[in-house]
Amino acid sequence: EVQLVESGGGVVRPGGSLRLSCAASGFTFDDYGMSWVRQVPGKGLEWVSGINWNGDNTGYADSVKGRFTISRDNAKNSLYLQMNSLRAEDTALYHCARADGPYYYYYGMDVWGQGTTVTVSS
Amino acid sequence: EIVLTQSPDTLSLSPGERATLSCRASQSVSSSYLAWYQQKPGQAPRLLIYGASSRATGIPDRFSGSGSGTDFTLTISRLEPEDFAVYYCQQYGSSPGFGQGTRLEVK
Numbered sequence: 188e189v190q191l192v193e194s195g196g197g198v199v200r201p202g203g204s205l206r207l208s209c210a211a212s213g214f215t216f217d218d219y220g221m222s223w224v225r226q227v228p229g230k231g232l233e234w235v236s237g238i239n240w241n242g243d244n245t246g247y248a249d250s251v252k253g254r255f256t257i258s259r260d261n262a263k264n265s266l267y268l269q270m271n272s273l274r275a276e277d278t279a280l281y282h283c284a285r286a287d288g289p290y291y292y293y294y295g296m297d298v299w300g301q302g303t304t305v306t307v308s309s
Numbered sequence: 310e311i312v313l314t315q316s317p318d319t320l321s322l323s324p325g326e327r328a329t330l331s332c333r334a335s336q337s338v339s340s341s342y343l344a345w346y347q348q349k350p351g352q353a354p355r356l357l358i359y360g361a362s363s364r365a366t367g368i369p370d371r372f373s374g375s376g377s378g379t380d381f382t383l384t385i386s387r388l389e390p391e392d393f394a395v396y397y398c399q400q401y402g403s404s405p406g407f408g409q410g411t412r413l414e415v416k
Contacts, residue, residue: 222405224354232346232354232397232407246404249310282353292403295344297365299353 189213189298191283196303203273207303209266209283214298217241217261220286222296223268225279225305235281236268237291246291251277273307280304311336311400313408321416328385330411332398337378342401345374345383348410349394357396358383388413 195207207223222237236257238245245257256269266283280302288294312335322328332343341361346354356365358374361381371386385392393415398408 224407231410232348232399234399234405234407237405248404284354286401287356287359292401292405293340293342295356295359295365295399295401296346296354297356297359299355301353 191285191298191300193281193283193300193303196281196305198306198308199273200309201274201307203307204269204271205273205305207268207270207281207283207305209268209300211264211266211285214285216259216264218289220289220291220294221259221266222284222286222291223257223266224282224284224296224299225277226282226302227279233279237286238266239291240289244290270305273305275307278305278307310404311338311402311406313398313400313406315396315398315408315411317411318409319412319414321414322388323416324388324390326388328383328388328392328413330383330396330398330413332376332381332383332408334379334381334400338381338400339402341377343374343376343381344399344401345372346397346399347392347394348397354397385413390415 223235282302284296285298286294287297343361345358348354362374
């Protein structure tokens with residue numbers, strides 16, 4: 188079964204850091220680009236960051252640029268999001284999602300995890 | 310940055326009716342890099358349409374997408390009870406982004 192499972196969410200104070208992980212299974216992980224997409228409860232979807240199949244190209248939303256870093260370990264079938272200098276407005280459910288091709292752009296997102304919740308609060 | 314605006318925000322229809330959802334881009338979307346997703350409460354989004362008009366695997370043929378350039382449409386030909394959900398359009402060019410969503414509710 189094709190599956191993505193996120194972990195690493197939690198409660199953190201403003202200015203703090205958190206590292207999210209996404210474990211992939213059921214498909215050849217290094218054939219696909221990957222993204223992180225977040226959603227504030229009751230609100231819409233926001234693309235956060237993406238990475239190509241081999242990690243050589245990454246992209247970020249303006250709202251997180253310079254604070255978040257996406258990476259992947261193809262040997263471990265895992266995607267990561269290092270989140271630094273967290274703000275209250277980063278509070279959301281964070282999904283990892285698979286692009287239907289080797290790049291995070293140029294392809295729709297055909298497999299999604301259920302998400303991990305990040306709460307930034309003092 | 311391409312901004313996507315969906316309309317209407319909420320659409321109230323009855324099962325069996327036809328639904329037409331709109332997505333307008335602030336600038337042309339290259340090569341029809343436009344997708345539609347369905348999201349139900351407590352669930353992750355599901356890819357319905359990619360390339361503006363291609364159905365994703367397993368998506369019923371009552372769902373169809375059309376459009377190019379800056380104007381795109383998702384049509385559900387005859388609404389089934391399970392189709393009532395929130396729908397998002399997404400452009401997946403070099404800097405992906407989503408529309409704000411259209412809530413399709415039972416009238």
